[in-house]
Amino acid sequence: MAERILTDEMIAEINEFVSRYPSKQAATVPALHIVNEKLRCVPRQAVVEIAQILELHPSQVQDTLTFYGYFKQDKPGGNCRVWVCRSIACALRGADELLEHMEHKLHVKAGETTADGRISLEYAECLGACEHAPCILAGDDLHKSVSQEQADKLMAGIK
Amino acid sequence: MAEFEPVLLANVGKDESWTRRVYEETGGYQAVRKVLGKIAPKDVAETVKASGLRGRGGAGFPTGLKWTFLPQNHPGPIYFCLNADESEPGTFNNRVLMEDDPHQVLEGMMISCYATNCKTAYYFMRCEYPLAYKRTLNAIKECYAAGYLGKNIFGSDYSLDIFLHRGAGAYICGEETGLIESLEGKRAWPRIKPPFPAVEGAFRKPTVVNNVETAACVKHIFDRGVDWFKSIGVPPDPNNPRDAGSYGPKLYCLSGHINKPGCYEAPLGITVTDLIEKYGGGIWKGRKAKACIPGGISMGILKADEFHCPLDFNGPGKFGCLGLGTAAVVVMDETVQMVDYLMNSARFFSHESCGQCTPCREGTSWATKLLTRIKAGKGRLKDLDLLAEIGDTIGIMPGTTICGLADGAAWPLKNTLKKYRGELEEYIKRTNPDGWANTEPVRALQLLSIH
Ligand SMILES: Cc1cc2nc3c(=O)[nH]c(=O)nc-3n(C[C@H](O)[C@H](O)[C@H](O)COP(=O)(O)O)c2cc1C
Ligand code: SF4
Ligand code: FES
Numbered sequence: 001m002a003e004r005i006l007t008d009e010m011i012a013e014i015n016e017f018v019s020r021y022p023s024k025q026a027a028t029v030p031a032l033h034i035v036n037e038k039l040r041c042v043p044r045q046a047v048v049e050i051a052q053i054l055e056l057h058p059s060q061v062q063d064t065l066t067f068y069g070y071f072k073q074d075k076p077g078g079n080c081r082v083w084v085c086r087s088i089a090c091a092l093r094g095a096d097e098l099l100e101h102m103e104h105k106l107h108v109k110a111g112e113t114t115a116d117g118r119i120s121l122e123y124a125e126c127l128g129a130c131e132h133a134p135c136i137l138a139g140d141d142l143h144k145s146v147s148q149e150q151a152d153k154l155m156a157g158i159k
Numbered sequence: 160m161a162e163f164e165p166v167l168l169a170n171v172g173k174d175e176s177w178t179r180r181v182y183e184e185t186g187g188y189q190a191v192r193k194v195l196g197k198i199a200p201k202d203v204a205e206t207v208k209a210s211g212l213r214g215r216g217g218a219g220f221p222t223g224l225k226w227t228f229l230p231q232n233h234p235g236p237i238y239f240c241l242n243a244d245e246s247e248p249g250t251f252n253n254r255v256l257m258e259d260d261p262h263q264v265l266e267g268m269m270i271s272c273y274a275t276n277c278k279t280a281y282y283f284m285r286c287e288y289p290l291a292y293k294r295t296l297n298a299i300k301e302c303y304a305a306g307y308l309g310k311n312i313f314g315s316d317y318s319l320d321i322f323l324h325r326g327a328g329a330y331i332c333g334e335e336t337g338l339i340e341s342l343e344g345k346r347a348w349p350r351i352k353p354p355f356p357a358v359e360g361a362f363r364k365p366t367v368v369n370n371v372e373t374a375a376c377v378k379h380i381f382d383r384g385v386d387w388f389k390s391i392g393v394p395p396d397p398n399n400p401r402d403a404g405s406y407g408p409k410l411y412c413l414s415g416h417i418n419k420p421g422c423y424e425a426p427l428g429i430t431v432t433d434l435i436e437k438y439g440g441g442i443w444k445g446r447k448a449k450a451c452i453p454g455g456i457s458m459g460i461l462k463a464d465e466f467h468c469p470l471d472f473n474g475p476g477k478f479g480c481l482g483l484g485t486a487a488v489v490v491m492d493e494t495v496q497m498v499d500y501l502m503n504s505a506r507f508f509s510h511e512s513c514g515q516c517t518p519c520r521e522g523t524s525w526a527t528k529l530l531t532r533i534k535a536g537k538g539r540l541k542d543l544d545l546l547a548e549i550g551d552t553i554g555i556m557p558g559t560t561i562c563g564l565a566d567g568a569a570w571p572l573k574n575t576l577k578k579y580r581g582e583l584e585e586y587i588k589r590t591n592p593d594g595w596a597n598t599e600p601v602r603a604l605q606l607l608s609i610h
Contacts, residue, residue, distance in 0.1 A: 020322045022236070022362045028344030029327055033286070054344075067346035068327035070286065083287070087248035088456055088503050089414035089489050125330060125507055126248040127287050130414035130489070131421045140289035 005046045006053075010034050014053055024054040028064050032071050040076035047073075078113040078120035080158045083137040086123045089130035093145075098134050099123060101148045105155060118158055163391075165424040166379050167372070167408055171259040177294045179301040182262035188307065190381035191269050196315030203274035203381075210380045210388040211406040215252075216242055216333075216370030217455065217484050218563075219472040221403055222377070226275050228357035229365045238361040239272045239280040240342065240368045244326055244333035246285060247455035248507060249487035252410035253371040255422045257284070257291035260375075261298035265321065267374030269312070270381060272319050275367050280319065283338055285326045296323055330511035334562045335368040336360075337513065348515050349562035376407055392427035393471050405471035409486055413439045416446065416492035428474070431466040434488060446492040450578075454484025456504050457567025459574035479577065481570045497579045498586050501546075501571060502530040508568035519565035522553030526572060533583075536590035543583055547576045 006014075017030040031050045035042045042050075042065055051058040065071050084099045099110060102121060106114050110123040129135045132144030136154065143154060170176040170185055182188070194203055208223025229237060241264070245253040256264055272280050282299075284292055299321055302308040310318045329347050331337040336350035339361045360366025380388050388407050395404040405427040411434055414420045418440030425434065431451060435441065442448050448463045453470065459480035461468055468478045476482055491500065509523035526549050529542050553560070554569025576583070 023343060025344035026342060026362075029341065030325070032327065033325060060345075064345055068329055070327040086503075087507055088452070088500065089249050089420075091499070091503050092415045092489070092491060092495065124287065124328075125510060126246055126250070128245050128251045128254045128285070130249055130251050130412065130487070133414060133420070137287060137289075142290070 002045045002048075004049065005039075005043060006035065006049045007038075010038065011053060014050070018054070025056055025060070027054055028056070028061055029068070032061075032065055032068075036071055040078075041072040041074070043073065079118050080139050081120045081122060082155075082158075083122050083124035083127065084110070085125070085127045085129075085133070085135050085137075087126035087130075089126070090134040093133040095134040098136075098146060098148060098151060102151055102155065105152065119155065163408075163424075163426055165408070166383070167256065167263075167375055167410055168260075168422070168424045170263070171255065176259050177261055177298065179262055179298065179305065182260070186382070187262055188266055188313075190378050191266050191273075191307075192313055194270050194381055195273055195313050195317050200274050200276055203270065206385060207274065207377060207380060210385045211404050212373065212376055212380065212388065213403065213405065213472060214370055215372035215376065215409070215485070217247065217457075219405075219483060222369065222373055225357065225369075226271075226367060228355065229275060229367065230358065233276075233365055235276065236279060236364055237275060237277045238364055238366040239268070239275060239277040240335075240338060240361060240366060241268055241280065241282045241371060241374060242333060242335065242338060242368050243282060243284040243288075243291075243371050244330075244338060245288075245371070246330040246333050246511075247457065247485050247487065248504075249412060249414055249452060249455050249489040250485040251412050251414075251487070252422050252485070254288055254291055255410070256371055256375055257288065257295055261291070261295045262302075263375050263378060264295075264371050265298055265302060265307075267376065267378035268321065269307070269319060270377050271367070271369060271374055272321075273317055277367065278319055280321045281342055281361070282321055282323045283326060283332070283342060284323060285332070286328055292323070292325065299323060329513075330507075331513045331562075331564060334564065337562065338368060339366065346513070348513050349564075351561055372410055379408075393469070393473075396473055399473065402473045405473065405483075409470075411438070411470065412485070412487040413490070414487070415451070415490040416443050416448075416495075417441075417490045418443050428469045428471040430469050431461065431488060434470065435466070435490060439490070442490065442492055444492070446494065448490060449493045449495055450491045450497075450500075452487070452489040452491075453478075453480055454482065455487045456489075456507060457563075457570060458482060458484040459570035460500075460578065462578055479574060481566065496586065497575050497582050498530065498534055501575050501583075502527070502534050504571040505530050505568070508564065512564060512568075513562075516560040516565065518553045519560045519568070522549045522565065523568050525549060526568070533587060538587040538591055539594060540584060540587055542587070543576060543580065546572055550576065 014031045017027040035046045047061045048058045051061045113120045136143040204226045212222045213219040326332045332341045332347045337347040341347040356366040392406040396402040409427045423438040453475040465478045505526040509527040512519050514520045550569045550572030554566040
């Protein structure tokens with residue numbers, strides 16, 4: 001048997017969500033968030049265990065997981081996910097050039113993680129902060145009207 | 160005209176505006192006290208109906224009317240979902256409300272839930288809003304601690320639970336039935352309607368889905384009255400029997416090539432020109448405007464000589480756009496090439512299509528491929544006809560697709576090809592003078608069409 005991935009704390013947290021909804025399945029996305037936050041991905045074994053808690057078939061959890069690009073499965077993302085918005089308001093203020101600059105500096109393409117595991121660089125569709133275009137969401141921090149120089153500082157500051 | 164006084168944004172910018180203390184010091188939670196247990200839920204809904212409030216989430220459906228579609232005397236449960244998914248490019252008014260005045264949204268939600276006899280509500284927020292999430296979660300905790308949520312709220316015999324639910328990044332979660340499917344733990348595949356959510360929604364029970372700004376408006380209707388609400392905005396167009404009027408204050412999101420981008424509150428019916436000049440500080444770098452998106456990327460495009468367009472629910476439609484949408488105005492200056500704007504919007508929709516309907520899934524990705532090739536200097540003039548055909552065939556609502564995303568994808572195409580065809584032709588001729596050289600085959604596809 002594969003080794004158990006979900007800790008007792010994770011299970012308790014998931015069960016807290018279960019009580020909020022009339023169906024156990026509704027706790028799927030919260031459960032994926034809980035695991036993803038701790039492990040920076042949701043391995044297959046975790047999918048099986050979530051399915052057990054929620055009384056679902058693993059394929060139901062897997063189906064939901066794969067629909068949302070937010071969740072990774074096969075290997076953990078970097079310490080920090082850096083989302084660069086590429087939608088229209090940001091594009092009008094240089095988002096494409098900004099993303100290209102960052103790809104160049106980090107030696108990765110959007111969607112990849114740096115070799116040292118520090119940063120996962122991703123593009124985002126509208127981050128809902130268009131008044132601060134071009135903007136970047138790094139972890140929980142929104143960076144506003146980001147120039148290429150500011151992006152350099154931001155990338156260097158991530159541990 | 161008297162100076163317009165903002166209400167939705169009245170607290171924004173104040174120190175700690177997101178706390179219950181500041182909210183109550185500025186008159187917060189008075190409206191809900193006037194309503195709960197004192198006015199019958201049915202009459203609360205009637206008041207909202209009388210105010211003429213229309214949903215601020217994009218479709219502009221009359222809010223009170225939507226509530227009356229719930230089955231009468233239903234044994235329950237009835238669910239209320241607050242749509243805080245907000246992913247339409249250009250749109251950020253919900254974020255501003257949730258970050259800077261989360262209690263205002265909660266108060267509106269409480270009144271809306273009471274009016275619809277809902278005792279369990281889900282607050283569905285996109286996961287890209289960490290600050291809004293933190294402040295809303297805190298505001299909900301403050302409410303529970305004060306007895307404003309839970310059992311017998313505000314000392315009435317009405318009980319209400321609000322649960323904050325985080326999405327996982329997908330535009331389609333904003334579509335109301337996609338939101339419901341996602342809430343239920345599944346992929347956010349929109350449902351075929353009918354049944355409408357009011358009859359069979361979340362967990363197969365009657366459900367109301369409303370936008371964050373809509374809920375905020377509900378609060379103010381009970382603070383200030385129906386007459387106040389109706390005194391703002393524009394009455395129905397007598398020549399258009401389908402126009403229900405556009406009443407109340409509205410949040411406009413200004414972004415793009417503008418000096419002062421931001422979220423501004425103005426009466427419905429303000430023109431694009433006034434919005435840009437009075438609030439946005441004009442076009443940046445002293446340049447001239449070329450075009451703008453009047454209400455989020457799905458709505459199509461206005462040319463600079465159409466900026467006298469009034470931004471009410473009926474306005475942009477008169478200028479060949481789909482509608483007011485989310486009232487998010489994205490301004491483009493004279494340096495913008497339309498092929499870039501088209502490419503950006505097509506790429507967005509093909510990325511966000513949920514993939515259930517063939518015309519939407521294939522049409523959006525086909526348009527993206529064509530535009531990528533045109534942009535790369537390998538376009539042919541007849542590609543523009545192909546694009547026009549895609550625009551005409553993917554977006555026929557209702558009929559060939561389950562939800563409105565396909566329609567939203569079609570409008571930028573249709574509008575730009577009509578309003579800027581000359582410029583696109585010129586781009587192709589300039590970047591690919593040989594016309595036929597170097598073209599990779601484009602996948603042909605017979606799209607469904609009903610004529
Ligand atoms: C593709 C698509 C995306 C949508 N996204 C949102 C959204 O992010 N937020 C929102 O409130 N409504 C969105 N809507 C509209 C909702 O389906 C629904 O009409 C709205 O939430 C109802 O609330 P209202 O009546 O208060 O406007 C979207 C619709 C479609 C077709
Ligand atoms: S129209 Fe597009 S987004 Fe909507 S249900 Fe069909 S495929 Fe999905
Ligand atoms: S377009 Fe970038 S945040 Fe909206």
